[in-house]
Amino acid sequence: MFARSALVARGSATSQVGRIQLRFFSHLPMSIPIKLPNGLEYEQPTGLFINNRFVPSKQKKTFEVINPSTEEEICHVYEGREDDVADAVNAADVAFNNGSWSNIDPLQRGNALYKLAQLIEKDKDVIASIETLDNGKAISSAKGDVELVINYLKSAAGFADKIDGRMIDTGSTHFSYTKREPLGVCGQIIPWNFPLLMWAWKIAPALVTGNTVVLKTAESTPLSALYVSKYIPQAGIPPGVVNIVSGFGKIVGEAISTHPKVKKIAFTGSTATGKHIYQTAAASLKKATLELGGKSPNIVFADADVKHAVENIILGIYYNSGEVCCAGSRVYVEQSAYDELIKQFKVASEAVKVGDPFDENTFQGAQTSQNQLNKILSYVEIGKDEGATLITGGERIGDKGYFVKPTVFGDVKEDMRIVKEEIFGPVVTVTKFKSLDEVVEMANDSEYGLAAGIHTLNINTALKVADRLKAGTVWINTYNDFHHSVPFGGFNASGLGREMGAETLENYTQVKAVRAKLV
Structure with a gap:
């Protein structure tokens, strides 16, 4: 299957030295069958998810995904690079500007998110098992994560037609009001400890407010986000609204953070990386939210x-x-x-x-x-x-x-x-x-x-x-x-902004003031 290979050290290691991650140039199919340890079987997408399709990366590079419980290879997935990020951002930008998502009746956006939650709910046993396989967490914890994902998507769907501004009384000579509008293309970078939950925490508020998304999965745990993304078109979400690029932080994460068409960055991960992303976002005046480390x-x-x-x-x-x-x-x-x-x-x-x-x-x-x-x-x-x-x-x-x-x-x-x-x-x-x-x-x-x-x-x-x-x-x-209705986020070096609850919607909207003189 592999035309040629390259060995690239990534810091994860064998029991004594350091595990070498295999990265290949290949013709990997867009999905491969996987049998889970509990006997469930499913088709694992391996491509990047751009414009509602799974596609190979431009350079046809792949990287291996490891089972932390056995140290054995699960599969390979395609590795995104800068040119793949450019494709994903362009798709998201077109989708935002054509109004297929941002300008529709907000209730339609809410209905699509709710349907996405229902599709995940029907497949929750497989999804929880994928999370356990890829991340190593206990299946009981993974099932709890999936329930939180379902509940949060449903909760976020309920905000769709409740994002509004206010009328301001400035006297009889003018009509003044505010409205909340989406930002545009949102770059999102999620961690490996809660891969699916962080996927939901990121995409739900972005989508319900009318934005489009380019999201990078963690390189060690890309499988669940790729799998559930197959439900995006089935939920009625148009092409280009959600795009998933698997890859490495120094390449894909950096490309998303610096892309001029990306208007906002949302990151969950270490405080050190968060500081770098914040500085990068500041250079182009991107809005940024950061959910970082803790010592609680x-x-x-x-x-x-x-x-x-x-x-x-x-x-x-x-x-x-x-x-x-x-x-x-x-x-x-x-x-x-x-x-x-x-x-x-x-x-x-x-x-x-x-x-x-x-x-x-x-x-x-x-x-x-x-x-x-x-x-x-x-x-x-x-x-x-x-x-x-x-x-x-x-x-x-x-x-x-x-x-x-x-x-x-x-x-x-x-x-x-x-x-x-x-x-x-x-x-x-x-x-x-x-x-x-x-x-x-x-x-x-x-x-x-x-x-x-x-x-x-x-x-x-x-x-x-x-x-x-x-x-x-x-x-x-x-x-x-x-709880899906209670906001979560930190003070000080633990970050900026909030996940979940009504508070997170502020992270994905901007206020426009309109003042009309009455004649």
């Missing part, structure tokens, strides 16, 4: 239900294998409750089922890449070297697949790297505190500000602390508790 505090007061708090800490740090930007990776426990909580938390951490992500009883699947596994294990060594006490975990599980034990550090100091830096894995630090003022100060002592958790039976304490925490989302007696 999870606070437990002495009056909290310890068992319930431990359950929420587990969900906060081990859910999705800890690869969550808002993971509750810094736990603060009131001094009098510390010993009991550590005792229960250690037992609960060691009881977390880690392994085959297609096992319905698995809670923590594989890390998404060898790179990420190596990073997590390196931070375990950093924590030991810094003098923290390793309470449990800190080891790789097996020699095949990117699995790691849930890891808890105690006796930490606030200036330790494992407390300050985002690890993006199932590693948590636990610290004592004596007073409300002390824990608020420690919780806020971070460059980030994405999320926080508070556990207490005293609603007055909960609300006082929530008001003082510098975080975009505060969960009380729960954690990682998302």
